[in-house]
Amino acid sequence: MPYARFFARERRLIENELLTPEARVHLLLMEPEMRALFVRLLGGIEQDPSFPHLLLPHGDGFAGPDAYLGDFSVALAEAAAEHGLTHEPPETQLRGPHRFLRLAESIAEQLPDEVCSLTLLLDPEEILDPEGWRESISFLARSITSRWLKVLVLEPRDDSMLIDLARDAPPITRRVLHLPPEALAEAVTPSPTSPTPPTAGELSLAAARASAAAEHPEAERLSLAAMAAMPPDAPPLSQARALHGHGQVLLRAGRSAEALDPLTGAAEMAADHQLHSFAPVAYADLAAGLAAQRRFEEAIEVLTVANRYHAESGNIPGEAATCETLGEFHAAAGRKAEAATAWRYAMALYDRITNPDMAMVREAGQASILEKMHRNRIRHAA
Numbered sequence: 001m002p003y004a005r006f007f008a009r010e011r012r013l014i015e016n017e018l019l020t021p022e023a024r025v026h027l028l029l030m031e032p033e034m035r036a037l038f039v040r041l042l043g044g045i046e047q048d049p050s051f052p053h054l055l056l057p058h059g060d061g062f063a064g065p066d067a068y069l070g071d072f073s074v075a076l077a078e079a080a081a082e083h084g085l086t087h088e089p090p091e092t093q094l095r096g097p098h099r100f101l102r103l104a105e106s107i108a109e110q111l112p113d114e115v116c117s118l119t120l121l122l123d124p125e126e127i128l129d130p131e132g133w134r135e136s137i138s139f140l141a142r143s144i145t146s147r148w149l150k151v152l153v154l155e156p157r158d159d160s161m162l163i164d165l166a167r168d169a170p171p172i173t174r175r176v177l178h179l180p181p182e183a184l185a186e187a188v189t190p191s192p193t194s195p196t197p198p199t200a201g202e203l204s205l206a207a208a209r210a211s212a213a214a215e216h217p218e219a220e221r222l223s224l225a226a227m228a229a230m231p232p233d234a235p236p237l238s239q240a241r242a243l244h245g246h247g248q249v250l251l252r253a254g255r256s257a258e259a260l261d262p263l264t265g266a267a268e269m270a271a272d273h274q275l276h277s278f279a280p281v282a283y284a285d286l287a288a289g290l291a292a293q294r295r296f297e298e299a300i301e302v303l304t305v306a307n308r309y310h311a312e313s314g315n316i317p318g319e320a321a322t323c324e325t326l327g328e329f330h331a332a333a334g335r336k337a338e339a340a341t342a343w344r345y346a347m348a349l350y351d352r353i354t355n356p357d358m359a360m361v362r363e364a365g366q367a368s369i370l371e372k373m374h375r376n377r378i379r380h381a382a
Contacts, residue, residue, distance in 0.1 A: 018053050018117050024144040027174040029157040052116040062124040065136045069100035085110045097139050108149040123154040126237050127277050130161055130313040137162055141171040200229040204245045216253040223249045236273035240266045244282050256292035263289050280309040296333040317361050320349035324369055331376050340378045343369050
């Protein structure tokens with residue numbers, strides 16, 4: 001199994017990275033499908049007595065530093081008691097992240113010799129406060145003093161909120177995890193001989209793989225099965241993703257009219273439950289479905305919502321990409337002036353991307369816009 005070798009290698013890399021004395025925070029960037037598989041791998045590592053680090057995961061939604069790290073403080077204290085680790089209680093005057101860090105370092109300093117580090121795995125289900133999230137990770141990278149305390153953060157490869165923080169290594173390192181498509185397909189396809197039925201998440205991943213391979217009937221069957229397998233008390237984000245996945249399957253199959261219902265449901269759920277990281281994706285795909293029906297006015301209105309989410313979270317690449325698509329919708333509706341305005345604004349947004357790691361994103365985005373402007377006989381300069 002190619003993916004088994006891949007995960008064995010990744011485990012070795014993680015073990016070695018966590019031994020790097022000067023690094024405090026490690027970012028792992030990956031595609032959504034890979035993320036689900038990797039979390040499963042880490043779950044196995046956590047139970048493996050040969051793994052030389054004490055790994056503590058925290059996957060709750062991030063609504064702010066105090067609530068997120070406060071909840072994790074409770075889990076830390078419970079884990080310390082379970083492993084027989086004593087620790088000094090933080091000073092009563094400490095609050096929020098400072099209190100959490102003092103507790104974590106106190107526990108890390110009490111680790112037995114055979115345990116190399118206390119590693120905090122941060123994988124929030126949803127980030128409701130992007131700026132607070134960035135500030136929290138930056139605080140941990142700057143403030144950790146114990147060489148035995150490490151932080152492992154999982155982030156989407158194409159929508160990272162933290163990648164620019166890793167520019168000033170070594171306190172923060174980053175690495176991209178990528179599995180070849182054929183191996184990923186093997187990893188996410190449910191086995192008919194498995195003794196346990198596949199989960200809704202596994203079925204959604206398999207549906208996405210089938211859809212990408214243009215196996216549209218199989219993709220629809222799997223995406224419907226994923227929605228049927230979703231527990232009624234599943235988190236709103238999981239339910240919204242299942243709806244969105246089914247809508248994407250229908251959209252890729254050329255059935256945009258049928259795709260509108262699940263895509264609308266996903267977007268509405270994202271708005272109702274304040275799923276700020278997922279909402280722009282849901283609204284963008286709903287806009288694509290409307291545009292495929294040549295309902296450009298509605299598509300522009302919906303995509304403007306996605307654009308606003310990106311702007312409010314400071315996601316410049318996402319804002320630029322949605323502005324580029326807005327230009328396409330205006331052009332398709334015959335509004336050349338509006339298209340030109342949207343594309344020029346997108347060009348200006350791409351100019352604001354100065355991170356060297358994002359240079360390819362900037363250059364590809366600007367080249368795409370220039371090609372569209374040339375095709376529509378629009379000059380770059382106003």
